[in-house]
Amino acid sequence: MSYFTEETSADVVNNRIGPHTSPRLRRIMTSLVGHLHAFIRDVELTEAEWEQAIEFLTQTGQTCSGSRQEFILLSDTLGASMLVDAINHRAPNGATETTVFGPFHVDGAPERAMGSNISLDGKGEICLYTGRVLDLHGKPLENAVVDVWSDNEDGFYDVQQPDLQPAFNNRGRFRTGPDGTYAFRGIKPVSYPIPDDGPVGRMLAALGRHPWRPAHMHFMVTAAGHCRLITHIFVAGDRYLASDAVFGVKESLIVDYLKVDSDTEAWRANYDFTLCRQAD
Structure with a gap:
């Protein structure tokens, strides 16, 4: 003993x-x-530091609600979420890299016709998003579901402003045809701060860190027989790419948003997603 x-x-x-x-x-x-x-x-x-840590964790739990998960925010800002993601999504060379899921995905977003506009509030600069969903051999994947979501021009997701934004604003699902192509119109996303009015925000301030995320569009891509892909595409040139508050940026996910002169959109962004098979 x-x-x-x-x-x-x-x-x-x-x-x-x-x-x-x-x-x-x-x-x-x-x-x-x-x-x-x-x-x-x-x-x-020290005992005082231990008491402070207990109080911090207590306040973190008390800040959680049905629409806010402060512990996930804590995990994100400490890089733990991205490390778990990296360990659990090791993929063959050529597969699109993953990044954090984030707290703002909503199940049941409507499936929309290819090329539809997901921006329902009329705010923001319209961007045409195009690309293909492929396997590791470059073969197009038919009937893949491309689930997308982003913030609005003011930097808020619809679930953060249920009284101001239409339901499913800047959200939608699209199903690829035989050529694996997807296309939809959304907005050119803007950078935004993660919620920083709670204990995690106070921690960041004490550490001399900012709460900002670089502008990005979320993608969740699924296809039969292939691993689900959760990722973002980031706007090249964003000031926060090298200091993302949740460490979600990967170089391969940074995309040039091209300015265009069109009656239907102001920007275009093209990105192909490559999925690995579940047995790979």
């Missing part, structure tokens, strides 16, 4: 795990306790 000491703390705690605990849970908790105790020893955490 070993009693709790500064030197043996992690081992003592982990030795209390019961013999019938699942191996995966045992591995996770043993590692968590080991790293947590090593961190506390490394920084020699």
